[in-house]
Amino acid sequence: ALVPSVTQLQGLVEHADPNSDIAVVRVRSSKPLPTVKLGTSATLRPGEFVVALGAPAGLSNSVTAGIISALHRLKSDLGLREPRGSRQSTMEYIQTDAAINEGNSGGPLVNLEGEVIGVNTMKAMGKDGIAFAVPIDDVKRVVGQLTRHGRVMRPYLGLKFVELTPQLAKQMNYRQGGHQVPSAGLYVMHVAPDSPAQRGGIQVGDTIVSLSEVPLLTTKELVDGLSERVGQRVSLQVLREARRVTTNCYVESMEQ
Template identity: 40%
Template sequence: MPSEAEPAPTANVAPAAATQIAQRPSPATAAVGSSSFVTSAVNRVGPAVVRIDTEKTITRRADPFFEDPFFRRFFGDSLPQMSPTEQLRGLGSGFILDKSGVILTNAHVVDNADKVTVRLKDGRTFEGKVRGIDEVTDLAVVKINAGSDLPVATLGSSSNVQVGDWAIAVGNPLGFDNTVTLGIVSTLKRSSAQVGISDKRLDFIQTDAAINPGNSGGPLLNAQGEVIGINTAIRADAMGIGFAIPIDKAKAIAGQLQRDGKVAHPYLGVQMVTLTPQLAKQNNNDPNSSIEIPEVNGVLVMRVMQNSPAASAGIRRGDVIVQVDGQPITSAEQLQSVVEDSRLGQVLQVKIRRGNQTQVLSVRTAELQDIS
């Protein structure tokens, strides 16, 4: 998941990157007749899909070589003149949530943008105002003033999506407006760590529907034309693999962003990895290992952040978290999910293994301030 807009095909442009199907259309049905389920789905949602163009100014760091008075005196105007600022343009997608002009997109599409322009499918353009950004889930809400009769995307439920369901991606990849691609849901609950963006707190829908730079923020639809996800990330090293934020997660975040402009995320303040007895044994058999690890299933604490809830509670590097509030913990993704679902200020009873000892520590969650 990219933290900034994905590259565009033109110079100086850097684009941003179901309800359970009762009767799934067969491939034969999809290909026969003057109209298909894909056409119907796109006709239902397509008018609500928007293109988002952004502009932002960045300040260049001057090259000391070119600014040195000695070289300026001898070489004068033959040295290049370095502009102190540069204008960057970005491109992404989004879709309209309600008739008042609320649009949902990715945070990395509009983050730090000085200007946001929203173009509707009918060609109208409006200035967009960013109402809220949540970098942790890569979601953002943009508002346009375009009257009260805008087309609205129909939202489905990602909790009912199954592997093998049809997946239709709609957006503006590489600047080609109103592009539609078709595939299936390849897998569910693909963690952000597995995708390679460990600073996010997400479980993605994985699809083989083609997603390209500029699709970011656009909808992933089911066969009924309901939004089941928000196209977000691609893997440059893997053709035909894309990832979408489940719409159920996005619904909850979008509501908070509209109301408060931000989302408060609880955190413990540890860097962690999933531990198995086999991995622990390999470590303990290594003569160069600096620490002996309990040979159990759990989450190994690799680092404790200063002034964090974990530090205040006494959690140390090398501890293995095996339970939270009586719930067994067997993976880093599971622990992250448990913390994310807790309340700010909630006291969690964290059972750890430290060497041959077992302890229960009380950890009071705090608000995550910076994910960088």
């Protein structure tokens, strides 16, 4: 690692998570090192100005500027595939047009208040102005789990669903008739055979509305709520043909 005084320090990788490209590195120094303030990625909006720092092509202390182009980009959006036999990842990325090249990976993506809101990770090959960073809230969660468990515990239930909005619910109700789809929640489109969700009683057409009676509106809320409960049973409340039903599912690890 390099600090402004150009003093070279030796780092030891204690834990690493290949899925998110995040690692915990221990650095020894005889004096205090400068730090940066960590912001939050929960309130980011497309169009906000950001700055990327790094050492592209070995050029240390390089700074590029741009905006947030999009949020919640999935690996599938980026054309990245999971290893054969592994389960689908829920990893999301910030898309930015700030120039990110080889050597920027691992550097901070910073807002105009000087707060780190992401960690630069990659760019679209052969494309200009399309680069990606891991949201800082996800980095905090990954680092916390690496520190506590030595690995990241990613939950798996075996579900595919869509986040309902009033507009989407109206369209679905118009097309299918019958029972009415609620205007909010996670509408289940597919349940994998012999999955925790199927064994727990969740069915296609259910709308997940809460986890242990805590309301859910987004995929991220569900994943975050399950992340610390891998290996445990949880109750999921669903709406099924206007009836509220409580299901009980065992949360498996995505790596199983």
